[in-house]
Amino acid sequence: MKAAAYRIARAGSLDEAVRQLQDADDYPKVVAGGQSLGAMLNLRLAQPDRLVDLDGIAGLAGAQETADELVLGAMTTHAAIEDGLGAAATAGFLPHVARGIAYRAVRNRGTMGGSLCHADPAADWVSALAAAGAQLVLQGPQGRRTVAAESFMRSAFEADVQPDEVLAQVRIARFSASARWSYRKFCRKTGEFALAIAAAVRDPARGVERLVLGGLDGPPRVLDEPGLLAPLAGASARAALLARALPGLDELRAALQADLLGQVAADIGARP
Amino acid sequence: MSTFLEFPAVHTQPVTLTVNGRQHRIEIEPRTHLADALREHCGLTATHIGCEHGVCGACTVEVDGAPQRSCLQSAVRFEGKSVTTLEALDDDPLAAELRAAFTREHALQCGYCTPGMLMTARDIVRRLPDADEARVREELAGNLCRCTGYAGIVRAIESVLQARRAAAPATAPL
Numbered sequence: 001m002k003a004a005a006y007r008i009a010r011a012g013s014l015d016e017a018v019r020q021l022q023d024a025d026d027y028p029k030v031v032a033g034g035q036s037l038g039a040m041l042n043l044r045l046a047q048p049d050r051l052v053d054l055d056g057i058a059g060l061a062g063a064q065e066t067a068d069e070l071v072l073g074a075m076t077t078h079a080a081i082e083d084g085l086g087a088a089a090t091a092g093f094l095p096h097v098a099r100g101i102a103y104r105a106v107r108n109r110g111t112m113g114g115s116l117c118h119a120d121p122a123a124d125w126v127s128a129l130a131a132a133g134a135q136l137v138l139q140g141p142q143g144r145r146t147v148a149a150e151s152f153m154r155s156a157f158e159a160d161v162q163p164d165e166v167l168a169q170v171r172i173a174r175f176s177a178s179a180r181w182s183y184r185k186f187c188r189k190t191g192e193f194a195l196a197i198a199a200a201v202r203d204p205a206r207g208v209e210r211l212v213l214g215g216l217d218g219p220p221r222v223l224d225e226p227g228l229l230a231p232l233a234g235a236s237a238r239a240a241l242l243a244r245a246l247p248g249l250d251e252l253r254a255a256l257q258a259d260l261l262g263q264v265a266a267d268i269g270a271r272p
Numbered sequence: 273m274s275t276f277l278e279f280p281a282v283h284t285q286p287v288t289l290t291v292n293g294r295q296h297r298i299e300i301e302p303r304t305h306l307a308d309a310l311r312e313h314c315g316l317t318a319t320h321i322g323c324e325h326g327v328c329g330a331c332t333v334e335v336d337g338a339p340q341r342s343c344l345q346s347a348v349r350f351e352g353k354s355v356t357t358l359e360a361l362d363d364d365p366l367a368a369e370l371r372a373a374f375t376r377e378h379a380l381q382c383g384y385c386t387p388g389m390l391m392t393a394r395d396i397v398r399r400l401p402d403a404d405e406a407r408v409r410e411e412l413a414g415n416l417c418r419c420t421g422y423a424g425i426v427r428a429i430e431s432v433l434q435a436r437r438a439a440a441p442a443t444a445p446l
Contacts, residue, residue, distance in 0.1 A: 001325070002303065003305070005282065005303050008348050008349070031345075035341070042324045043325060051346070102326075103413060103414025105391075105414055106344075106414065109335075109340050189413065190409075
């Protein structure tokens with residue numbers, strides 16, 4: 001399988017990338033790490049005329065930390081996060097998620113921003129960052145705007161990013177010392193895309209209690225309600241929550257979600 | 273009417289790749305992925321191509337010291353980076369240990385996956401010196417072998433890890 005013909009140009013800055021996306025009557029596409037797009041190109045599921053390559057933009061990878069926030073550049077690789085970037089600010093949540101993404105050879109090149117914009121419902125950051133309450137900063141011709149991670153995916157493979165916009169940053173509020181989190185998924189094989197994902201962050205000091213059910217046909221289901229997680233130690237409470245949150249889910253996925261939810265409840269220390 | 277097949281004109285561009293410490297100046301279509309560029313344009317055929325969508329791991333090479341798929345990105349994107357393929361590892365001590373272990377433990381049959389397996393094995397030994405069998409298996413999930421059932425490959429990598437741990441009981445860097 002060989003990709004259909006396309007051209008490729010490196011952008012030297014975010015402004016230049018936005019310009020390259022604008023000045024066209026052809027079909028340009030942003031490439032970050034290219035670990036999903038590369039497969040789509042080879043399978044000819046994606047046939048852009050032109051790739052706008054973000055690889056040469058200085059400062060788009062890596063982390064900056066303040067007293068209350070972690071800011072990750074969109075080109076930060078999964079491997080960099082697996083190896084500890086953002087570990088302290090999220091009590092180990094981000095590295096745990098990163099280690100489960102595909103395979104090390106893919107994580108070495110795949111990026112958080114690329115994964116988010118690719119908007120595969122079975123991918124990890126979509127659900128994990130919704131659970132973490134992340135904010136996504138996009139740059140376009142009119143400047144920057146911010147979108148909540150939980151509403152970034154509109155449908156399968158469709159994100160809230162305009163054709164002339166580039167995702168620049170992922171901002172995550174620092175977890176408090178008492179934060180508990182869980183991230184569970186079911187894959188048929190290690191590193192494969194998940195059939196079901198359940199993620200939760202419970203951080204009473206910040207008033208955060210959020211549950212995300214992902215790996216669905218579309219965007220993840222985000223439940224952001226105080227007191228939501230505590231009662232989930234009971235199987236009947238979990239079944240009731242799933243029936244309410246994901247009505248009409250097929251039998252296999254419902255069973256997987258029920259099992260993952262039980263693991264999440266145990267991870268975050270839910271009590272009946 | 274021409275009796276020959278006529279192909280449309282294609283856009284190509286010059287690219288300079290640094291592979292195994294040597295500069296290769298090649299002329300390619302931008303859609304050419306690195307594995308094809310290595311095999312068809314640089315004459316380096318140790319890198320194998322299996323699935324061409326990032327799943328099988330046969331095309332794994334080192335880019336700036338870390339393993340990557342060579343089938344997933346245009347070769348144009350590797351300009352300015354340092355690519356290492358299996359051809360460069362003849363005299364590498366760790367690769368020699370792995371080759372001996374693969375031979376001893378019957379870690380290959382047809383050999384198609386072996387270049388990618390050796391690249392991943394090198395990464396496991398260097399990055400995870402304390403890896404146990406479960407971790408080796410987890411890390412190998414991105415390399416498919418249809419002959420061996422993985423048992424020999426896992427044993428081979430474990431035996432190199434154990435030999436290295438025995439030789440350097442302290443946490444000395446490799």
